[in-house]
Each structure stands twice: as C-alpha cells, then as structure tokens.
Amino acid sequence: MAEQIATLPYGVGRASARWKLLVAFLAGIAILGWYGWYLEIRRGMIVTGLRNIGPMGGATWGFDVGFVVYWAGVSFAGITMAAVIRIAKLRQLRPIARMAEALTVVALILATFAIMYDLGQPFRGIINLFRYARPQSPFFGTFTLVISGYLFASAVYLYLDGRRDAAICARTPGRLQWFHRLWAAGYRDTPLERERHERAGFWLAVAIVPLLVTANATLGFVFGLQVGRPGWYSALQAPAFVLLAGVSGIGMLIGIAAVVRRTVADGERLSDDVFRWLGNALMFLLLGYLYFMVVELLTNVYTGSEREREVTAALLSGRYAWIYWGSVALFVIPLALLIVRYFRRGGGLATLVASGIMVNLAAIGKRFLIVVPSQTHGTLLPYGTGSYVPTWVEWAEMAGLFAFGALLLALFAKLFPIMPIGERDDA
Amino acid sequence: MKRRVITLLMVAAGFGLQAIAYLFLAAPLGIPSAVRFSNPRVPFAPALFILGVILVFLAGVVYELMPDRAGRSTGEG
Numbered sequence: 001m002a003e004q005i006a007t008l009p010y011g012v013g014r015a016s017a018r019w020k021l022l023v024a025f026l027a028g029i030a031i032l033g034w035y036g037w038y039l040e041i042r043r044g045m046i047v048t049g050l051r052n053i054g055p056m057g058g059a060t061w062g063f064d065v066g067f068v069v070y071w072a073g074v075s076f077a078g079i080t081m082a083a084v085i086r087i088a089k090l091r092q093l094r095p096i097a098r099m100a101e102a103l104t105v106v107a108l109i110l111a112t113f114a115i116m117y118d119l120g121q122p123f124r125g126i127i128n129l130f131r132y133a134r135p136q137s138p139f140f141g142t143f144t145l146v147i148s149g150y151l152f153a154s155a156v157y158l159y160l161d162g163r164r165d166a167a168i169c170a171r172t173p174g175r176l177q178w179f180h181r182l183w184a185a186g187y188r189d190t191p192l193e194r195e196r197h198e199r200a201g202f203w204l205a206v207a208i209v210p211l212l213v214t215a216n217a218t219l220g221f222v223f224g225l226q227v228g229r230p231g232w233y234s235a236l237q238a239p240a241f242v243l244l245a246g247v248s249g250i251g252m253l254i255g256i257a258a259v260v261r262r263t264v265a266d267g268e269r270l271s272d273d274v275f276r277w278l279g280n281a282l283m284f285l286l287l288g289y290l291y292f293m294v295v296e297l298l299t300n301v302y303t304g305s306e307r308e309r310e311v312t313a314a315l316l317s318g319r320y321a322w323i324y325w326g327s328v329a330l331f332v333i334p335l336a337l338l339i340v341r342y343f344r345r346g347g348g349l350a351t352l353v354a355s356g357i358m359v360n361l362a363a364i365g366k367r368f369l370i371v372v373p374s375q376t377h378g379t380l381l382p383y384g385t386g387s388y389v390p391t392w393v394e395w396a397e398m399a400g401l402f403a404f405g406a407l408l409l410a411l412f413a414k415l416f417p418i419m420p421i422g423e424r425d426d427a
Numbered sequence: 428m429k430r431r432v433i434t435l436l437m438v439a440a441g442f443g444l445q446a447i448a449y450l451f452l453a454a455p456l457g458i459p460s461a462v463r464f465s466n467p468r469v470p471f472a473p474a475l476f477i478l479g480v481i482l483v484f485l486a487g488v489v490y491e492l493m494p495d496r497a498g499r500s501t502g503e504g
Contacts, residue, residue: 129473130471130473130474130477131467131470131471131473131474132465132466132467132473133473134453134454134465134467134473135448135449135453135472135473135476136449136453136454136456140473144473144477145477145480148477148480148481149477149480149481149484152480152481152484153480153484156484156485156487156488159488160487160488160491163491185492186492186494196490196491197491199490200487200490200491203487204484204487207483207484211480
C-alpha cells in the first residue's frame with residue numbers, strides 16, 4: 001500500500017472539548033425528540049396536531065410526512081453526487097464523495113424515524129408493510145423500498161468505497177485500529193484489488209441511480225396519483241419531487257462541505273472548484289424547479305377546478321400564504337446570488353452556504369405545502385376547511401431528527417476519514 | 428472466474444426474486460375490483476421483493492470481499 005500515515009487523518013480519533021460540547025448539545029436535543037415520540041406512543045396521536053380529515057377538520061399527514069419527503073430528498077442528492085462522481089470520473093469532486101455517501105445513509109435513517117413518528121403503531125406498521133404491501137403501489141416504493149433497499153444499497157456503497165481508507169487507517173496503532181481493520185476486511189490495495197473495486201464501484205453506482213430515481217419519483221406518485229385530492233393530483237409531482245430533492249440535497253452538501261473545510265485539518269482539499277461546481281449544480285436545479293412551480297401554478301390558476309382553485313387561493317393569499325411566499329423568496333434570492341456568482345466566476349463561500357441554507361428552508365416549506373393544504377382545503381366532500389397546527393411534540397421530534405443527523409455525521413467524522421485519503425492513481 | 432460466477436448468480440437471483448415476487452407472489456396485477464387484489468398471494472411477498480433488491484447489492488460486497496484462492500497474493504477479477 002502506498003500511503004503510510006503516522007496519525008489518523010482529518011482529525012479521526014481526536015475529540016476536542018468543543019466537539020464534545022457540540023455532541024452533548026446535539027444528543028440533548030435528540031433525546032428531547034425521542035421523548036416526544038415516547039409521549040406519542042404512550043398517549044396516542046392526540047399529543048400531535050394531527051386529526052382526521054373532514055369530520056375532525058384536520059390533516060392526517062403533517063410534519064412527519066413532510067419531513068419523510070424532505071429527508072428522502074436530501075438522501076437522493078448525496079448518493080447521486082457520489083454515483084455521478086464515479087461514473088463521470090469527476091476527479092476534482094472526489095473529496096466530497098465520502099461526505100455525500102454518509103449524508104445519504106444518515107438522511108435515510110432520519111426518514112425512517114420520521115415515518116415511524118407518523119405511525120400510531122410503528123412496529124405493527126413496519127411488519128405489515130413487509131407483509132401486505134403491494135409492490136405495484138407508490139406507498140411500497142416509498143416507505144418500504146426506500147427505507148430497506150435504498151438504505152442498504154447506500155450503506156454497501158459507503159462501506160466498499162471506504163475499504164481502502166480503512167486499510168490505510170488500520171496501519172496506525174490506536175483505539176480505532178480494530179474498527180478500521182474490520183472495515184478494511186483484508187484489503188491490501190494491490191493493483192487487482194483496486195481494479196476490482198473500481199469495477200464493483202462503477203456497477204454499484206450504475207445500479208443505484210435508477211433505484212434512487214424510482215424511489216424519489218414514487219414519493220411524488222404517492223401524492224400525484226391521488227385523483228380525489230385537489231392540489232396533489234398532477235403529472236408534475238414526480239419529476240418536481242426529484243428536482244427539489246436535488247436542490248435540498250446539494251444545498252445540504254454545500255453546508256456540510258463548508259463545515260468540513262473550516263473545521264477539519266487539511267480541509268482545504270475542498271477547493272474553490274468543488275464549491276463552484278456545487279454552486280452551479282444548485283443553480284441549474286433551482287432554475288428547473290422554479291420552472292415547474294410556475295407551470296403548476298399557472299395551470300391551477302388558469303384552468304383548475306373549483307376545489308383546485310381553493311387550494312391555490314389558500315397558498316397564494318390564504319392561511320398558507322406566508323409559507324408559500326416565504327419559500328418562493330428563499331428560492332429566488334439564492335438563485336439570484338448563484339447567477340451573480342456564476343457570471344463573476346467565483347464569490348465568497350459565505351454566499352454559497354447562505355444559499356444552501358435558504359434553499360433547505362424553502363424545501364421544508366414546500367414539502368409542508370405539498371402535504372398539508374390539500375388535506376385541509378382540498379376535500380371533495382361537503383366539509384368545511386380544516387386546519388393543522390403542529391404541537392411542541394412534533395417540533396421537538398423534528399428538531400431531534402436534525403440534531404440526531406448532525407450527531408451521526410459528527411461521530412462518523414471522528415471514526416472515519418470524512419474525505420478520501422489521497423488521490424488514486426487510476427482515478 | 429469463481430468470483431464472477433458467484434456474483435453474477437447473485438445478481439440474477441436478486442432480479443429473479445424481484446420479478447417472481449412482483450408478478451406471482453404479491454397481490455395480483457390489475458384493477459383492484461375484488462378483495463383478492465388487496466392481499467399478497469404469499470405472505471411476506473413484499474419482503475421477498477426487498478430481499479431481491481438486497482441480494483443484487485450484496486453481490487457487490489461478495490465480489491470485493493471474496494477471498495483470493497490460497498497461495499495467490501492477488502485475486503482474479
């Protein structure tokens with residue numbers, strides 16, 4: 001093996017006092033979220049703001065389902081980036097491949113939790129999905145295939161891609177040596193092993209791309225195929241879901257890459273080129289998504305049915321207007337910043353990170369608007385309009401998920417190199 | 428050669444299991460006009476479909492991790 005290192009790279013195995021403080025803080029919020037879930041299981045869904053559609057004037061899907069869609073979307077961009085980097089041999093983007101893979105696995109774990117939060121009887125629900133679900137149904141594609149097949153595939157990809165670095169780290173004595181040895185599983189970085197790894201990695205990447213497009217498109221179909229639900233029934237839902245998934249995921253990846261560049265030793269391997277590439281990708285995806293938004297809005301306003309127009313009115317000038325226009329602003333402002341950045345061929349990292357944060361806030365807003373207004377304002381039965389206000393339990397659960405995700409990534413970065421070590425000769 | 432054969436067999440078995448579970452074991456295809464369209468023909472047919480997906484990706488792990496033949500320092504691709 002070419003590389004021999006005296007200490008583990010990128011701060012692996014070394015925890016500063018600030019890092020420990022951060023971990024304790026994140027763990028505290030995550031525990032608060034799980035306490036909320038405990039209350040939900042113990043007392044029932046009454047502790048949430050969810051109520052039956054129609055007679056109870058509520059929404060049965062709220063924050064939880066909105067965040068299932070959001071986290072699945074974030075995972076989409078992570079593994080897409082990793083796969084595209086390998087398939088298209090984008091050598092300059094290799095430093096972000098590992099964090100993109102880790103982000104995917106973490107985001108899918110969070111999506112799993114969000115699904116379980118939504119189920120009144122989570123364990124019964126999970127068993128029954130595997131027992132009775134129809135593979136032809138979008139629900140199967142979303143809640144079963146995404147969580148099991150897609151999570152497994154992403155974990156395999158992360159594992160195999162990390163073997164070489166694990167083997168390098170395993171040569172450094174220390175408390176983590178056993179872990180790195182276990183991960184390396186006998187890898188010695190011989191030319192044939194490298195060739196084998198390149199081949200396996202390429203085919204895994206090729207296999208993952210259709211799986212993740214299917215998984216995210218079926219998320220869109222869960223809503224888009226419901227003909228009796230104005231605001232949801234639309235052929236644009238599936239492709240728009242995929243595009244927004246890319247927007248939120250790349251925005252998240254920009255934030256993580258910026259944190260790594262600033263906090264990790266040797267973080268400058270994440271060059272300006274990497275951020276320029278991410279910024280441009282985000283800009284084009286944003287343009288595509290905004291186009292979809294405008295097309296959908298014009299269709300609903302121009303020729304929508306009466307109920308369709310009611311939902312649209314609730315979005316544009318009614319109860320949900322502040323979320324809708326807030327989301328639009330949080331899409332348009334970053335787009336303007338990214339376009340300026342594109343033509344100037346550069347710009348501050350802070351602008352890019354701010355854009356990443358803004359598009360994620362907008363994506364959360366849009367996911368909420370996709371899920372909730374059609375339930376409170378889109379019923380075809382003769383019921384009045386409903387309402388949904390999340391309780392502190394739901395807020396705590398969602399904050400807990402963000403904290404748990406950050407905690408997992410922070411722990412991962414101390415157990416394993418968050419960026420690939422060195423460059424491959426055959427890359 | 429053995430490595431490739433086992434990997435390809437796993438991939439074929441994975442896709443085969445997916446196809447069989449989807450077409451013959453899960454709830455029947457078609458317009459759901461009767462109760463029989465609601466339940467799978469074989470219990471846990473959806474789990475078998477997922478197992479097929481997992482098998483396909485597990486083939487990658489087997490391909491990389493399968494030990495080389497004794498006495499050889501490098502394996503065959």
